[in-house]
Amino acid sequence: MEHPAAVFLIPALAVILDRLLGDPASWPHPVRLIGKGLDLFEAAVRRLGVNLRLAGWGAVLIFAWAAWFIVGELTAIRYLGPILAVYFAYAGLAMGCLLKEARQVxxxxxxxxxxxxxxxxxxxxxxxxxxxxxxDIRRTLAETVSENLNDGFTAPLFYLALFGPSGLWAYKTVSTMDSMWGYRTDRYIDLGQGAAKTDDVLAWIPARLTAFFLFIVGRRLGLKAATARGRYRDDARKMESPNAGYPMAAAAWLLEAQMGGPTVYFGKIKDKPVLGPVGATWDRAKLRKLFRLTAMAGVLAALVLIPVLGLIRLLFA
Incomplete structure (x- = not known):
C-alpha cells in the first residue's frame, strides 16, 4: 500500500524534475512506446479490414487499461517501485520541455x-x-504554449494527484492516441473518434482550471484579468474542441493579442476561430510575458492540485 506521504511527495518531485530536466531526447520515454504500440494496432486493424470506429473505441479501453495496469504493477515492486513511481510521474509532465523549446524558437x-x-x-x-x-511564428508559439499548459501539464498533474502514476498514464495514453489519431481527415475521422471524445471528457475540468490559474497569475502580473474573464468564454466556445479554447482564449485576452485565423494543416488552409482582440499581434514582449504567465500558472496549479486532490485521494483510498 502506498505511504500517505507519497501521495503528496511523488507529484511534488515530478513537478520539480520536470522544471529542472525537461524531456532529454536521449532518455527513454513511455510516450514513444505507446506511439509504437498504436502504430502497430492501426496497421493491424487496417490490414484486417476491421470497423475503424469500433476499433478506435476498443483501443481506448485496451491501451488505457494496459497503461494503468503496467504502471501500477511496476510501481508496486518492492524497493524499486517508489523510484519508478517518481520516474513515471515526472515523465508524464511536459511543461519544462515545452517552455525550453518555445524559448529557443x-x-x-x-x-x-x-x-x-x-x-x-x-x-x-x-x-x-x-x-x-x-x-505568425509568434502567434503559433502563443497558441501551442497556452494550449499545452493544460494538455502537457495541468491535466496530467490533475490525474497524477488524484490517482497516482497509473491514473496519469491512463490519461496520457488517451491524450497520445488523440494527438495521433484525433484529426478530422479521411484517414482518421473514424479511427480517432473514440480517443477524441474520451480526451474531451477527461480534459474538461483541467482545461477550465487552467484558465482559472491563468487569471489568478495574470492579475498578480498586472494584466487585465477582469476584462479577460468577461470575454474569454465566448471565444473559447468558438473552438471545435470543448477544452482547447479555454486556456488559449484566456491567454489571448490577458496578453491582448490575437490567436487563431488561417492556418495550414496537411497542405490545406483551415480558418481557425479568432480568439482575443482581432488584429492585435504578438510581439517579443508579449511572448516573454506569456512564457512567464504560463510558468507561474503551472506553479500555482501544482500548489493547488497536489494538496487538494491528494487529500481527496486519501479520503477515498
Whole structure:
C-alpha cells in the first residue's frame, strides 16, 4: 500500500524534475512506446479490414487499461517501485520541455534566424511552418504554449494527484492516441473518434482550471484579468474542441493579442476561430510575458492540485 506521504511527495518531485530536466531526447520515454504500440494496432486493424470506429473505441479501453495496469504493477515492486513511481510521474509532465523549446524558437526569431525558427517550431506543432513569417511564428508559439499548459501539464498533474502514476498514464495514453489519431481527415475521422471524445471528457475540468490559474497569475502580473474573464468564454466556445479554447482564449485576452485565423494543416488552409482582440499581434514582449504567465500558472496549479486532490485521494483510498 502506498505511504500517505507519497501521495503528496511523488507529484511534488515530478513537478520539480520536470522544471529542472525537461524531456532529454536521449532518455527513454513511455510516450514513444505507446506511439509504437498504436502504430502497430492501426496497421493491424487496417490490414484486417476491421470497423475503424469500433476499433478506435476498443483501443481506448485496451491501451488505457494496459497503461494503468503496467504502471501500477511496476510501481508496486518492492524497493524499486517508489523510484519508478517518481520516474513515471515526472515523465508524464511536459511543461519544462515545452517552455525550453518555445524559448529557443523565440531566441532564434529574435536573432533574425527565421529559417531556424521555422524548423524549431515544426518540432512543436503539427501545422506547416515553412511559410510562416515572424508574427505568425509568434502567434503559433502563443497558441501551442497556452494550449499545452493544460494538455502537457495541468491535466496530467490533475490525474497524477488524484490517482497516482497509473491514473496519469491512463490519461496520457488517451491524450497520445488523440494527438495521433484525433484529426478530422479521411484517414482518421473514424479511427480517432473514440480517443477524441474520451480526451474531451477527461480534459474538461483541467482545461477550465487552467484558465482559472491563468487569471489568478495574470492579475498578480498586472494584466487585465477582469476584462479577460468577461470575454474569454465566448471565444473559447468558438473552438471545435470543448477544452482547447479555454486556456488559449484566456491567454489571448490577458496578453491582448490575437490567436487563431488561417492556418495550414496537411497542405490545406483551415480558418481557425479568432480568439482575443482581432488584429492585435504578438510581439517579443508579449511572448516573454506569456512564457512567464504560463510558468507561474503551472506553479500555482501544482500548489493547488497536489494538496487538494491528494487529500481527496486519501479520503477515498
Amino acid at each position: 523565440a531566441r532564434l526569431l529574435d536573432s533574425g534566424d527565421l529559417p531556424g525558427a521555422r524548423t524549431a517550431l515544426s518540432m512543436l506543432v503539427s501545422r506547416e511552418t515553412a511559410g510562416l513569417d515572424a508574427p
